[in-house]
Amino acid sequence: MSSLILYGYWRSSAAYRVRIALNLKRLDYEQRSVHLIKHGGEQHSATFQRLNPSELVPVLMDGDVCLNQSLAIIDYLDEQYPEVLLTPSDPKTRYLVKALAQDIAVDIHPLNNLRVLQYLTNEAQLSESAKGEWYRHWIETGFSALEKKLAQTSGEYCVGDEISLVDVCLVPQMYNAERFNVNLDPFPTIRRVTSSLRLHPAFINAAPEQQPDAV
Numbered sequence: 001m002s003s004l005i006l007y008g009y010w011r012s013s014a015a016y017r018v019r020i021a022l023n024l025k026r027l028d029y030e031q032r033s034v035h036l037i038k039h040g041g042e043q044h045s046a047t048f049q050r051l052n053p054s055e056l057v058p059v060l061m062d063g064d065v066c067l068n069q070s071l072a073i074i075d076y077l078d079e080q081y082p083e084v085l086l087t088p089s090d091p092k093t094r095y096l097v098k099a100l101a102q103d104i105a106v107d108i109h110p111l112n113n114l115r116v117l118q119y120l121t122n123e124a125q126l127s128e129s130a131k132g133e134w135y136r137h138w139i140e141t142g143f144s145a146l147e148k149k150l151a152q153t154s155g156e157y158c159v160g161d162e163i164s165l166v167d168v169c170l171v172p173q174m175y176n177a178e179r180f181n182v183n184l185d186p187f188p189t190i191r192r193v194t195s196s197l198r199l200h201p202a203f204i205n206a207a208p209e210q211q212p213d214a215v
């Protein structure tokens with residue numbers, strides 16, 4: 001049995017990144033679902049807090065190593081399981097890949113996170129439509145810049161013709177964008193690259209609807 005255990009949730013885009021990375025590296029892993037909505041959110045339970053006091057998924061266990069933060073987890077996987085590298089070793093490309101991945105994972109994604117949306121509803125008392133506007137605004141702002149960058153760097157994938165960490169971050173962010181009806185017409189490069197990536201088995205098998213806890 002595999003020593004890798006992924007605590008995640010089918011719709012979590014950060015867990016989705018790690019699933020894609022594990023699949024690209026052809027690593028077997030056991031999935032344990034942390035339901036982000038049921039029972040007030042299982043991420044807030046005492047049991048999960050022992051794994052990650054930040055109360056966020058994903059968490060990856062590799063034997064007795066317990067990791068959180070999807071980008072750090074993928075760095076770890078690149079170091080421990082380097083047969084397929086998601087962050088290239090060439091320094092210039094490596095920097096580019098890391099920066100583009102952070103454009104998505106650090107600058108866009110946190111503003112769409114569940115706890116932010118819950119705060120907008122419960123504390124800021126925003127309506128559903130105002131919350132949708134917030135969500136779309138931050139994705140559109142991030143995608144406008146990303147589109148310009150990928151127009152320069154992409155081949156078949158985000159950076160040239162090799163799949164990298166940027167692709168691993170892009171597809172889950174597109175899933176969120178589509179779920180919240182972002183108008184994707186202004187982003188032809190992002191759409192083209194995503195369509196290519198969605199044909200790859202590692203991405204197909206990592207998709208939210210394919211996960212055992214999908215409802």
Ligand SMILES: N[C@@H](CCC(=O)N[C@@H](CS)C(=O)NCC(=O)O)C(=O)O
Binds near residue numbers: 056058069071116
């Ligand atoms: N920067 C973290 C983000 C983790 C994160 O935001 N996880 C979300 C799901 S995508 C979560 O657990 N949300 C629960 C909540 O907001 O209560 C990472 O990349 O792992």
